[in-house]
Amino acid sequence: MTIREMLVHVPATGETGPVIDLAIGLAGRLGARLSALYTIRRLMMVSALFGRHSPILADAARQEYARAQDVERAFRARVDTADLAVRWSVGEGDAAALVRWAGRLHDLIVVPQSSPATDEIGFDVPEHAVYRSGCPTLIVPRTPPVTSVAEHVAVLWDGRRDTALAVRGAVSVLAIARQVTVLAAPERGSPDILRPAPFSIQDYLSGHGIQAELKRLDPEATLGFGAVLDSVVGHGADLLVAGAPEHALVPVHLGRPNRLDLLHRSPVPVLLAH
CATH class of the missing domain: 3.40.50.620 (HUPs)
Known part of the structure; x- marks a missing residue:
């Protein structure tokens, strides 16, 4: 299968810069478009507790989307040195559910290995990407950082x-x-x-x-x-x-x-x- 559309998961917890760099480099070698999916779980929890029209939710959303903009700027700065078509998107909800849903419209998913110390509460993202997306999934170790792949x-x-x-x-x-x-x-x-x-x-x-x-x-x-x-x-x-x-x-x-x-x-x- 020709890989034309790649998806990389960018969790709200951060600490995945090397994984993103690897996805950027691989997409460039494959000539694929890279979509970054930033996932926010917190708003789903706040909505469940206080309701969708709560001022508490509105305040939390402002905080989360301000952070998402910061992460997007950092992502685009990484891409600026590569001749690569990219797309940025934000999803609210459980990260595993968001990744597996988006992955069904891509040719390859790239996710970091699970990290119990930093991952948000919820389903395991790599497992759900592999078993429930219908899309081949590349799982990348977080430590030590992987600098190259597919040589x-x-x-x-x-x-x-x-x-x-x-x-x-x-x-x-x-x-x-x-x-x-x-x-x-x-x-x-x-x-x-x-x-x-x-x-x-x-x-x-x-x-x-x-x-x-x-x-x-x-x-x-x-x-x-x-x-x-x-x-x-x-x-x-x-x-x-x-x-x-x-x-x-x-x-x-x-x-x-x-x-x-x-x-x-x-x-x-x-x-x-x-």
């Missing part, structure tokens, strides 16, 4: 439907990378297939002008995503493309491999689809 891209290929969606959604990104490495995990068989046709991920990528090196993962290593992430870092990749982990948005039992490591603990940016 060396790793693709975790396991033949799952979500993985295929992620790869198709990332074709534009893979095409601009200097190096692409496919980390091949064992694919699940199907009782309805005796012998599959000889199609391969490398052939698919080659058809899009992308040359990829294939590395096979140890079947035991794929049981925990921590080992997969270690492999990504070990190969020197600065971005991982993968299908969204299964069974998200539900508790993960303690002591079992946490498949949500890809969303919340990856040391490199991850591009996921569901």
Whole structure:
């Protein structure tokens, strides 16, 4: 899929300047328009407590929109050095709901990793972007700041439907990378297939002008995503493309491999689809 419209989440809590810079740089390389979505949760809460016509709400709105203007000026100052089409918008409500709604009309969402210390109360933004927007989502670590992405891209290929969606959604990104490495995990068989046709991920990528090196993962290593992430870092990749982990948005039992490591603990940016 050609990426023409990108969305980056700008939370009211701030502290995401490096993520915004990364989105600006990636949009410039892709030739995409970048829309920044600034989200304000506080007004929804004030409205629920005091009513939509309350002077308290009006005063809170003035404060929040004054802050939004300051953040917009800082955003546009970052963009001034790049030849890039941008759009700024403000949404009021739960950040996760606003991002997933807006994401349905974009080709790629860019969000920072969750941060319990600074995030507003509400649903987890990366999880809802990945699982409920219908749009491929790039999740960027906050610390340490990521300065570049998509120079060396790793693709975790396991033949799952979500993985295929992620790869198709990332074709534009893979095409601009200097190096692409496919980390091949064992694919699940199907009782309805005796012998599959000889199609391969490398052939698919080659058809899009992308040359990829294939590395096979140890079947035991794929049981925990921590080992997969270690492999990504070990190969020197600065971005991982993968299908969204299964069974998200539900508790993960303690002591079992946490498949949500890809969303919340990856040391490199991850591009996921569901």
